[in-house]
Amino acid sequence: MSDVVATPRAKGEFARFVDRFLEDRVAVFGLGLITLIVLLAVFAPLIAPQNPYDLAKVDIMDSRQPPGSKSMDGFTMWLGSDGVGRDLWSGILYGLRISLMVGLLSGLIAATIGLCIGLIAAYFGGRIENVIMRIVDLQLSLPSVLVALILVALLGKGVDKIIIALIVVQWAYYARTVRGSALVERRKEYVEAARSLGLSHTRTMLKHILPNCLAPVIVIATVQTAHAISLEATLSFLGVGLPQTEPSLGVLISNGFQYMLSGKYWISFFPGVALLLTIVGINLVGDRLRDVLNPRLEK
Amino acid sequence: MTLTRRSLALTAALLAGGLGLPAVSAVAQELKIGLSSEPSSADPHFHNLTPNNAVARHVFEPLIFMDEFQRLGFGLAQSWKVLDDLTWEFKLKANVKFHDGSPFTADDVIFTMNRVPNVPQSPAPKTSYVRGKTFEKVDDLTIRVKTAKPEPLMLNHLAQIEIMSAKAAANVTTQDLNAGKGTVGTGPYQFVEFVPGDRYVVKANAEHWGGKPRWERVTFRFLKSDPTRVAALLSGDVDIIENVPTADAARLSKDARVTVSSALSNRIIYLHMDRHREDSPFIKAKDGSAIKNPLNDLRVRKALSMALNRQAIVERIMENEAVSTGQLLPDTYAGTSKKIKIPAYDVDGARKLLTEAGLLPAGFKLTIHGPNGRYTNDTKIIEAVAQMFTRIGIETTVETLPPAVFFTRASTGGPNRTPEFSMILAGWSAGTGEPSDTLKALLGTFNPQAGTGAANRGRFSNAKMDELLAKALATVNDQQRNALLAEATEVAMEDVGIIPIFFPKNTWAAKKGLKVTARTDEYTLAMSVAR
Numbered sequence: 001m002s003d004v005v006a007t008p009r010a011k012g013e014f015a016r017f018v019d020r021f022l023e024d025r026v027a028v029f030g031l032g033l034i035t036l037i038v039l040l041a042v043f044a045p046l047i048a049p050q051n052p053y054d055l056a057k058v059d060i061m062d063s064r065q066p067p068g069s070k071s072m073d074g075f076t077m078w079l080g081s082d083g084v085g086r087d088l089w090s091g092i093l094y095g096l097r098i099s100l101m102v103g104l105l106s107g108l109i110a111a112t113i114g115l116c117i118g119l120i121a122a123y124f125g126g127r128i129e130n131v132i133m134r135i136v137d138l139q140l141s142l143p144s145v146l147v148a149l150i151l152v153a154l155l156g157k158g159v160d161k162i163i164i165a166l167i168v169v170q171w172a173y174y175a176r177t178v179r180g181s182a183l184v185e186r187r188k189e190y191v192e193a194a195r196s197l198g199l200s201h202t203r204t205m206l207k208h209i210l211p212n213c214l215a216p217v218i219v220i221a222t223v224q225t226a227h228a229i230s231l232e233a234t235l236s237f238l239g240v241g242l243p244q245t246e247p248s249l250g251v252l253i254s255n256g257f258q259y260m261l262s263g264k265y266w267i268s269f270f271p272g273v274a275l276l277l278t279i280v281g282i283n284l285v286g287d288r289l290r291d292v293l294n295p296r297l298e299k
Numbered sequence: 300m301t302l303t304r305r306s307l308a309l310t311a312a313l314l315a316g317g318l319g320l321p322a323v324s325a326v327a328q329e330l331k332i333g334l335s336s337e338p339s340s341a342d343p344h345f346h347n348l349t350p351n352n353a354v355a356r357h358v359f360e361p362l363i364f365m366d367e368f369q370r371l372g373f374g375l376a377q378s379w380k381v382l383d384d385l386t387w388e389f390k391l392k393a394n395v396k397f398h399d400g401s402p403f404t405a406d407d408v409i410f411t412m413n414r415v416p417n418v419p420q421s422p423a424p425k426t427s428y429v430r431g432k433t434f435e436k437v438d439d440l441t442i443r444v445k446t447a448k449p450e451p452l453m454l455n456h457l458a459q460i461e462i463m464s465a466k467a468a469a470n471v472t473t474q475d476l477n478a479g480k481g482t483v484g485t486g487p488y489q490f491v492e493f494v495p496g497d498r499y500v501v502k503a504n505a506e507h508w509g510g511k512p513r514w515e516r517v518t519f520r521f522l523k524s525d526p527t528r529v530a531a532l533l534s535g536d537v538d539i540i541e542n543v544p545t546a547d548a549a550r551l552s553k554d555a556r557v558t559v560s561s562a563l564s565n566r567i568i569y570l571h572m573d574r575h576r577e578d579s580p581f582i583k584a585k586d587g588s589a590i591k592n593p594l595n596d597l598r599v600r601k602a603l604s605m606a607l608n609r610q611a612i613v614e615r616i617m618e619n620e621a622v623s624t625g626q627l628l629p630d631t632y633a634g635t636s637k638k639i640k641i642p643a644y645d646v647d648g649a650r651k652l653l654t655e656a657g658l659l660p661a662g663f664k665l666t667i668h669g670p671n672g673r674y675t676n677d678t679k680i681i682e683a684v685a686q687m688f689t690r691i692g693i694e695t696t697v698e699t700l701p702p703a704v705f706f707t708r709a710s711t712g713g714p715n716r717t718p719e720f721s722m723i724l725a726g727w728s729a730g731t732g733e734p735s736d737t738l739k740a741l742l743g744t745f746n747p748q749a750g751t752g753a754a755n756r757g758r759f760s761n762a763k764m765d766e767l768l769a770k771a772l773a774t775v776n777d778q779q780r781n782a783l784l785a786e787a788t789e790v791a792m793e794d795v796g797i798i799p800i801f802f803p804k805n806t807w808a809a810k811k812g813l814k815v816t817a818r819t820d821e822y823t824l825a826m827s828v829a830r
Contacts, residue, residue: 055682055689060615083546084682085615157698239671244678245685245697261526262550 020292030284037278041096048090049075053246060085064259067266080266082255088266091252092274098248099278102159103229106166111221113167114174119205119213121175122182133179139172148231152240162241166228177220181213215293222286226279233275249275328515330825333528335542337521339422341493342476343461344415347423349728352459353822354519357501358398359461359484362389362408363454367818367827368631369565369732371454375403375462375485384449384775391440395508397464398489405436410465418473427750428456451775455731487512487826497521501825517825532557532808539815541823543806545620545675551808561806562817563622563629566728567737568674570667570684570798572600573721575758580713581666581721585694593658594721600795601642602652606691607684608644613801616679621801626788627729627737629802629819633777634734634784639792649691662692668709669724671699675803681724684800709756718756727754728821734784738768742796759796 022028040047050057050073059072062085071077071087079088121132139147151165185191186209194204235241236250237257244251249271256267336350343355364374376389395403412434416426432453433445444453464483471481482490487509488501499519503512520537522528525544532540533556543551543559552559572594573579579592593599609623622629625641653659665688669681678699685695700708705723712719729736743751744760751765752758764787771783792799807815807823816827 055686055695058682058686060611060683060686063615083616083676084679084686243697244671244699245682258525258544259546261529262546264546 017292021288024288024291027284027288030281030288033277033281034285037096037274037281038100040093041100044090044093044097048087048093049077050087050090052086052091052094055245058084058086062087064264064267066264079270080264082252082267083259086247088252088270091247092249092271095247095249095252095271096274096278098159098242098246099229099232099250099275102162102166102232102248103225106163106170106228107221107225109163110167110170110224111174111217114171114176115178115210115213115217117171118175118178119182119210122179122186123201123205123209129179132175136172136175140176144169144227144231145234148235149238149240152235157241157243159242159246162232162235165235166231169231170224170228173220173224174217177216178213181216182209185209185212219286219290219293222282222289226282226286229282230275230279249278328513330514330517330539330828331537332517332519332823332825333522333531333537333540334519334823335523335525335528335540337495337523338493338499340473340477341479341482341490341499342418342473343463344411344418344425345421345473345476347425347459347730349821352461353824354499354501355461356486356822356824357488357517357826358482358486358490359463360486361458361460361462362391363458365458365732365820367562367816369819371458371732374458375408376457379454381775382443385446387444387446387450387453388437389442389444391442392508393440395485396506397467397485398483398504399464399467401464401466403462403464403485404439405442406439407462407465408442409434409436410468411460411462414463414468415460420473425459428459430750432456449773449775451772451777451780452731452733452735455733459730488514488517491516512826513829514825519823529808532810535810538813539807539809539823539828541805541807541821542675543620543808545616545618548620548806548808549618556811557808558811558814559806559808560815560817561620561804562819563631564728564803564805564821565628565632565730565732565819566674566726566821567624567627567802568621568680568724568726568800569741570603570800571723571725571741571755571757572603572759572795572798573718573757574760575717579721580719581668583664585662585664587664590663592721593656593663596656597795598652598656599658600798602649602656602691603688603693604642604795604798605645605649605652606687607642607798607800608687609641609800610644612680612683616676616683617801617803620675620806621803623801624799626792626799627734627741632729632733634771634781634788636785636788636792638785638789646691653691653693659692662694664694664696665722666696666698666720667722667724668705668720669697669699670702670705673702673705674726677724680800684724710754718758720756723756725754725756730820732820733781734788735768735772738764738784738787738791739772742791743768757797759791759794761790761794761796764790764794764796 062071062081063083065077065081067078067080069077077087081087117132121129148165148169151168152161155161191208194208232241232248233250236248237254242248242251252271253268259267334350338351338354339346339348340351343359361374362376364372366372375392377392378390380388382388391405397403412429415429418424431447435443437443467483468481476482477493479490479492487504487507489504491500491502493499502516503514505511522531528540529547531537551557573592574595577592578589582592584590613621613623623641626636626639628635650659667681667685669677671678681697685697688695708719709723710718727737727741739751740754742759742764744765745752745755745758767783767787771780771787774780774783805817805821807817809815812830814829
């Protein structure tokens with residue numbers, strides 16, 4: 001009984017979902033782009049000609065070389081090098097790892113926190129809901145860049161600190177979304193049924209309500225991941241994010257910024273393109289997911 | 300629809316009219332200067348900070364002037380005499396008037412010298428320049444200065460103190476001075492306004508004793524972002540910018556619309572090493588276990604200095620806007636050593652020394668700390684240094700912090716307010732224009748009572764150097780003192796108290812037709828600008 005309730009869709013539904021997703025060529029392009037970027041990031045140590053974090057490999061004699069120059073170690077720097085002699089192609093590959101990791105990890109944790117809090121608010125209602133939702137409102141009324149900036153300034157630099165800041169900024173979006181759909185689900189008969197069988201609150205929430213609230217969360221998650229990646233880049237650009245010696249895309253862009261007027265465009269340009277492609281890819285997929293998962297938008 | 304079209308046409312006409320106007324600033328005798336850092340006050344004695352001192356020089360004048368090479372000359376003093384080792388006599392210039400019309404006399408000097416140590420809430424007072432000196436009025440245009448000990452740097456110190464009006468500045472606060480109340484000096488320009496975060500404006504003082512100044516009005520705008528400052532110059536928003544970013548210097552000097560001028564700075568960029576702990580917190584063996592602080596071994600310090608390819612840092616990071624060094628001031632200054640050579644770049648030699656010290660082949664781990672954004676390219680310099688140390692087997696990581704946080708932690712972040720870090724990158728500018736200032740602050744044994752080692756964040760201590768420095772500071776004869784200072788520098792450098800890297804260049808860029816006389820002390824002055 002409970003199994004049927006937990007997965008209301010029939011077996012063929014997932015295949016249908018995939019079919020529907022693939023109908024849109026732009027979304028397929030986005031998915032392909034992201035797959036490529038993720039593969040590049042995962043296999044960066046194998047692909048990159050240089051480990052840009054190993055100071056023994058980076059040589060300042062290579063600094064500010066234009067795209068296509070030969071490095072002191074003999075490999076070709078197809079995208080040029082930055083101000084301290086880091087190969088930009090390698091820097092971008094490693095930077096993508098950090099950016100994606102920060103985006104996904106912070107998204108995952110924020111989603112988990114947001115889901116639990118949103119569910120609790122919707123399920124119990126009353127004062128609990130009021131308190132939680134006012135906190136969410138408060139959080140959402142502050143610009144996320146500002147909140148993250150203050151947090152990172154207080155916590156200090158480092159990947160872990162950035163992730164904490166991004167979680168704090170993001171959880172409220174998830175909480176609000178989940179609460180919205182859970183409010184609707186809570187009144188349905190299958191929840192009544194589960195309760196009258198004597199199932200605990202936790203079990204009812206997690207096994208019965210939650211699976212039916214996931215569709216909008218998945219959509220929010222894609223958008224938020226893209227948001228988190230660009231927020232991390234913003235913070236790093238402003239100089240409060242990640243350390244200079246282990247650059248993410250934002251740090252690479254900010255490093256090149258001072259060279260923009262002197263014609264050395266590549267130091268900022270290529271990391272900027274990489275960031276742009278990542279975010280566009282995620283957003284394309286997110287858009288299509290929203291269309292497919294939300295029957296109301298169906299034409 | 301019709302309305303929209305008509306208003307569009309109107310806007311276009313207005314725009315065309317606006318664009319047709321001649322450039323106003325080219326006609327008026329107004330000078331606009333883009334500064335890279337902002338003064339924290341219009342009170343000349345509030346904060347001993349380069350931008351504060353530079354803007355103050357327009358409104359106020361010291362008794363002694365320093366020229367663009369920091370050579371001493373007469374300011375409001377007309378002459379001086381050394382009566383004995385402990386007494387100096389200064390004749391003041393006659394017929395000098397403050398901006399409010401009142402005459403300048405010995406009373407103003409006495410008032411100023413009493414005010415300097417008593418500015419409330421001053422983050423960096425100029426007290427050390429008047430400490431141990433008693434000022435006496437002999438007559439209206441003569442003062443006598445008595446000192447407890449011989450004070451050879453009397454003139455250098457007096458060159459740092461701007462004279463204020465006893466009448467106008469009596470009982471005014473720093474806030475009053477910022478608002479223009481009592482901001483009355485004898486300088487070539489009169490204070491107009493100071494808008495924090497935006498601008499500092501002065502206008503010509505036609506009654507100035509040196510003749511009417513060249514510019515009717517001078518506006519200093521605070522443009523902290525490097526690209527913004529350069530863009531402001533190229534677009535004609537400002538006529539001159541200071542602190543030209545190294546990335547743009549080469550390109551600007553080729554630009555026909557711009558003239559670039561530069562002078563070697565009296566600022567040294569250096570590494571300071573932890574010398575006061577047996578186990579330094581940011582030095583570990585490669586497996587993370589504790590090791591004895593290797594920086595206490597002279598061979599290791601020498602090896603680190605040899606591992607630095609200073610020329611590569613100057614060329615690749617500073618884009619030749621710097622000159623590498625092995626001592627504390629450029630050797631054009633008096634009191635520097637002619638014997639000290641720039642340590643040769645020698646990776647094999649450095650590795651050999653580390654092996655002798657028993658640190659290779661194991662190597663060790665080191666974190667270098669530094670400020671981000673205090674000095675030109677500071678983070679990149681530390682990264683380059685880390686690259687070079689890594690090549691001789693020291694696994695080096697870099698951590699940069701916002702300047703305010705960095706300097707607090709680097710000076711007092713450890714237990715019992717000791718310096719926190721194992722190795723830092725920092726800079727020191729010799730305000731007095733000779734090496735005793737740098738020797739005393741960076742390399743003198745740390746002793747707050749005696750005022751030595753104020754910025755000795757490595758707690759280096761060398762008895763012989765201390766002795767030579769103390770002797771130099773008690774020697775009034777210039778030649779003898781300079782010889783002693785050179786010797787003290789040699790002792791400190793032989794013991795590698797700090798690792799000097801380079802002197803940056805101070806670079807100004809001006810619109811074609813203007814000429815800026817570059818100064819070693821980083822001051823951007825309207826008086827240095829000629830047509």
